[in-house]
Amino acid sequence: MKVRRVGIVAHPSPEVSAGARERLVRELERRGVEVVQGNPAGGAHSELIFVLGGDGTMLRASRMYPESVLLGVNLGKVGFMSGMRPDEMEEGVRRAVEGELYVQEYRKLEVRTGATEPRHAVNDALLVKERPHRLISVGVRVSGDDIGSYMCDGFVAATALGSTAYALSAGGPIVSRNAECYVLVAIAPHTLLSRPLVLGKDDVAELTVLENKNALLSLDGEEPQRITPGESVRVRLSQEKLRIARIDGWSWWEAVRRTFLGAG
Structure with missing residues (x-):
């Protein structure tokens, strides 16, 4: 070019x-x-x-x-x-x-809430508690299968590129840019058994806010939107790609x- x-x-x-x-x-x-x-x-x-x-x-x-x-x-x-x-x-x-x-390509995340049109994130989608001093309960499903519920500060879903950002600080792995996957990492979970999840290109993660506490959803650090109890956030790899030159x-x-x- x-x-x-x-x-x-x-x-x-x-x-x-x-x-x-x-x-x-x-x-x-x-x-x-x-x-x-x-x-x-x-x-x-x-x-x-x-x-x-x-x-x-x-x-x-x-x-x-x-x-x-x-x-x-x-x-x-x-x-x-x-x-x-x-x-x-x-x-x-x-x-x-x-x-x-030299041009490198990176898959984005596709994020949906309710019946709205999907939005896309280059690095990550962050679902976090609204009130700093309160944990939230988040139910996790992957491709229709229940994984469990977590008491935590929130979750971060990250692309390979985003695996070097907030997800890394939360204890997630660094993912090779060539891997068609994304990661799901619990933030400060109140359990000894929580581990980051590496999800495939066809896996859809569904995060549901449980109990009577609001959460906030932010994509790539943008202004957050409120997620109320019972609402779900659905995440998957997008077909859209970011192209970065070096x-x-x-x-x-x-x-x-x-x-x-x-x-x-």
């Missing part, structure tokens, strides 16, 4: 992104690349979206341009989803123009090593 038209999504704080944005636009224009700015509709037709920020900005860009290839410039702290560092920006533009980017051929496990072990 040789890029000739791009969009830009930047961290909302000028203190974080302003200098990087000016430098990026200058280099793109120098190489004759059209830059679409401030127009999501126009950006949707861009061949590539440059994302200036950290993983949170990457998630925001994925919601704005769900069908576009994203190339992140890591201005944040973790930057697991980013494809280059700030000092590599000119090299990244060159590789984009000359068709030398300027070199990092393998998944090399990215894990670089990000979490600080090696190389």
